[in-house]
Amino acid sequence: MRAVILLNGEPFRGELSVGDAYVLCCDGAYRWAKGRVRIDENLGDFDSLDEQPSPAPLQSFPSEKDETDGELAVDRALQLGCDSVCIYGGGGGREDHFLGNVHLLLKSLRGGMHSAVMRTNGAWLSLHTVGEYEFACKRGQTVSLLPFGGDAHIMGMRGLKYLSEDLRLCYGTTRGVSNVTTEESFCFRVERGYVLVILNEEAQ
Secondary structure (H helix, E strand, O other), X not given: OEEEEEOOOOOOOOOOOOOOOEEEEEOOHHHHHOOOOOOOEEEOOOOOOOOXXXXXXXXXXXXXXXXXXXXXXXXXXXXXXXOEEEEXXXXXXXXXXXXXXXXXXXXXXXXXXXXEEEEOOOEEEEEEOOEEEEEEOOOOEEEEEEEOOOOEEEEEXXXXXXXXXXXXXXXXXXXXXXXXXXXXXXXEEEEEOOEEEEEEEEEO
């Protein structure tokens, strides 16, 4: 089962691809999501929402807690047995929340999911560990490949302007920022670590 998580960051302006996913709406995200998408479950502390969401929350959490509402949603998705997640509304607003939301991708993978993606109004973000990956794109899009949580090692890159058969990404450096797609797909193989892919929406 796939999970979709809606967060109270920037209201997502694009099309919400939900399908048969289980949709978790966090707190104030209800304001921009209601009427646009089916919501299976509302959850959070509801400290930023001034109306009763529908469907009614199964549980209300205290506003003073260790986890963000987004982390509670990832925990719930894992509890339900979801094997992939797409997060909307995680960008914009406060930078600390945005960075925390990116860490939810790591929590999802470490929890056993095979795919963890966040969609903002400006980019697709996805996190990947050991394995081979291929991504659809447009020619001329800017894409960055960044190590996440430690050093990472990539091999077999294709479809990008700046290529390396043996790319070692050192955590704490900027190597991997602002590559450019040359085909309608690109691919690589992660040999070690976690790689954060940020594909900007606008073609150059």
